[in-house]
Amino acid sequence: MTADGNGSAFGSRIRKEDARFVRGLGKFVDDVVLPGMLHGAMLRSPMAHARIVSVDVSAALAHPRVKTVITGEMLAERGMAWMPTLSYDQQAVLATDKVRFQGQEVAFVVAEDRYAARDALELIDVEYEPLPAVVDAHQALAPDAPVIRDDRPGQQDNHIFDWESGDAQRVAEVFAEADVVVEQDMLYPRVHPAPLETCGIVADMDPVSGRLTVWSTAQAPHAHRSLYAQLTGIPEHRIRVIANDIGGGFGNKVGVYPGYVCAIVASMITQQPVKWIEDRAENLMSTAFARDYHMRGEIAARSDGTILGLRVRVLADHGAFNATAQPSRYPAGFFGVFTGSYDLQAAHCSVTGVYTNKAPGGVAYSCSFRVTEAVYLVERMVDLLACELDMDPAELRMRNLIRPEQFPYDTATGWRYDSGDYPRALAKLLDMAGYHDLRAEQAAKRERGELMGIGLSFFTEAVGAGPRKHLDMYGFGMADGAELRVHPSGTAVLRVSCMSQGQGHETTFAQLVANELGIGVDEVDVVQGDTDHTPFGVGTYGSRSIAVSGAAAVTVARKVREQARLIAAAMLEADPEDLEWGDGRWYVRGVEGAGHTLAEIARAAHADIDLPDGVDGQLAASTVYNPPNLTFPFGAYLCVVDVDPDTGQVTVRRFVAVDDCGVRINPMIVDGQIHRGLADGIGMALMEHIAFDADGNHLGGSFMDYLLPTALECPSWELGETVTPSPHHPVGAKGIGEAATVGSPAAVVNAVMDALRPCGVRHADMPLTPAAVWRAIQGRALRSDLAIR
């Protein structure tokens, strides 16, 4: 399964980086301290929508420890008041004309210390003329809705885009033939990735060399460099972006934020390094949120449970600027995989994006470019259909899952799933969970009036973006580079373009190389996150690291191994074609045990043997890996909940997860990723929610209001696996970073809805807080994005 590597480096449950993390010795951006470093603080809009009448910074400038105050007007003089977004919109760096969401950036104070910078914020006098705010996405396109983006030439309304996928005509036909059609409105509410480390930067413009060095929380350092070059006019080769350790990203740290740009400009102006670290409220209020998809699903089936078609209408709330971070040609991300894991005849979705007076974002929080929303939609619809047909939801799924022999499978909306054995995963799940016993227990409890629920979800992920031909981020094809150098002693350094935010790349990528070269995992170091020392690539998000950068690492290691073959042949005075690789050596076919290890070959490469044609005096190579397709991890989840009928409180009693992410390189890291994603699912399903009041005031600016799950809400996870290698990935891996986040919310919600079935509840939106569930039990479910319930 490990192709022609010897496999020894896979499977071990280690993490190289933990030694420094558990001792508190990680180096995060806030740990960067430079001589003469200044500190920035951001003044933010207190209103959701208002015209700026005047900005008076004179009192702030008079503060003895303030160096400068940057305003939108100053930026406008440099042509930098606006910056491009990854969705080809523009976003205000500092507001000049209007503020368009509460928390928007208005002015940037630079002072000798962070206390003075903060104090000076209060000395800035901004006069606002309040405007009516568009808070409800459903009102955004109303004819009398205030136009938020009057900065855009020709923009007359709050419409951003219409996008569709699938065959509407075919769908109409299969719906006409169907015995049953089930329809449901549902909201995937606005949530926030809330990484424990907030965003930040240290910008150091060296006036002598003309070089800009930036330390920042960047999931995509190379893309940031290119954007800074475009924005500042500093040539790209004089910009170095360094991401050291990152304390969680989840898509929150893909894009460039106004604070980064302001810190860079501040360093250019003051000719001193400038640090800016946002606080928790700033992170929750202004940086990339996730979801906010208002969906209407319709599913059509025969009365025997054969699903025929699926139709979806989405209203997507993108906030005040269209800054979603997804491949350019996919304004709704990969929502097009909403047909999920089922073999159906026709499907169609149409998505309309709108501006509202809320923070920009939408693609984040481990969503695999909106596969989260897609999976939630289809898995809720399948459960609703099961209810309608009075069929067991496990049986209904089993009946409609794509069959193993259908792979590679072309979906009704044009995706080619690479590999899978779905029925096996579902069968394993039901077996591990003791499904039939659970149903029996539930039946007994229902007799006694107790509310127990069993929820299923079967998901197919679409990750590892992606083929350059179809997929680019802001014009950069989504291929990834890798460079590998083996030192004379046989130890190796791998340089990759992706960037860990805690996922353990230093270990996993070392294992990939060690596996190919027959050396120890400790003998491979991984360099990432420094644009001067790594090859170009578009970064880590969308579960693409193993699928793309990992494949690049394997490919480059195999290139080096081939070089080693040539050198070994020279050492052994044999024909390279007669050599075989095994047990960490190149040896002449038939004389196993003889031959040379990589260390011996590396030494020889640098010594005085006559080098054959095609090799230089070193073992080193580089590559760019352009994936032929996405990879499609999948999984089957089951959640058991108990609902307190008097309070609506949900307790997650069990969660069983069978994941298939292809070949597992480091099972411990895979488990860790799954644990995190399952906790995300419980959080989103039961408590996380960025709410606003009618004036657009943000109601979730602290962890007292924006609730995150803890170990106390999580059961002891029960994990299982199947392994279906990806046919096109060099070691058969598919990626696991987001699978559990994508798959788990639907399982939790389905479980709660299953529990509430005796109360006649069909659907209620996340988050299913005690109050929301209680209201549903009372027959008064409310839209959850309206703050007060």
Next chain:
Amino acid sequence: MLLPPLRYLRPETPEDAVAMLSDVDGSVVLAGGQTLMNMLKLDLAHPDALVDVHRIDALRGIEHDADGTLVVGAATTYAELARSPEVRRSHPAVAEMAAGLVDRQVRNRGTIGGNCCLNDPTSNYPPLMVALDARFRVLGRDGERRLPASEFFRGTLATAVGRGELLTTIEIPPMPQGSGVAHEHLQVGADSWAIARAVVRLDVADGVVADARAVLGAVYGSPLRLPEVERRLIGQRATPDLAEAADALQDVDVQTADDVHCSAAYRREMAEVQLRRAIRAAVERSVQ
């Protein structure tokens, strides 16, 4: 989210602390800091000086008087209360509440005195202190005052502790033979703030409720004692049916707030659910 400039003072004795609190303008007591430090960072409190009392020995410690009264220093932490075998034996409700508070970090620093002096509607201890007839010893320049719980809690975020004063000790009378105390509460997440809370104490003798306390937390103002509920409990046989006494809540004006987690109406409904459950649990815990 940064601390404002402040003076930090660390007295050695309660008397020193009181002197500082009276002499230094804008000074406030710092105990475990689990609320006060957050309020400072969020710009919700603006003192000029902090008088840190958490290391004053005389304010820490757990003792029992000859009559069995539990005497707790105000700066005693939740962790100390939770692991004290004596408290677990004499006043299990006090220890259990401490053991269940938030998380280990907060338990290791937060103090029972701080919890009571804050008197936040969501705080755990105030309703329990009312239910257990606790007395509060408050030290000032002119000596010590001793107040019953009913006079100590004076409304949302307000207590009888005045400027220049310090809560030194909380005294909790011995639990009568056969009494059962129960605390029930509801929150969204395990470490989020309470939506509803009820504490019930039933002193049961010969199977009959001789005395009762029914108190709601998570309401505006101070812990809300419910005389009508208590009246319906006293003199009744201690059976689970007693939970019906919670019906009396229908006629009580329970003041709560809307927020992002739920509506005031839901809080009121839940107060009744918690009260019912607390009565039932207190019956179970009473020794009959």
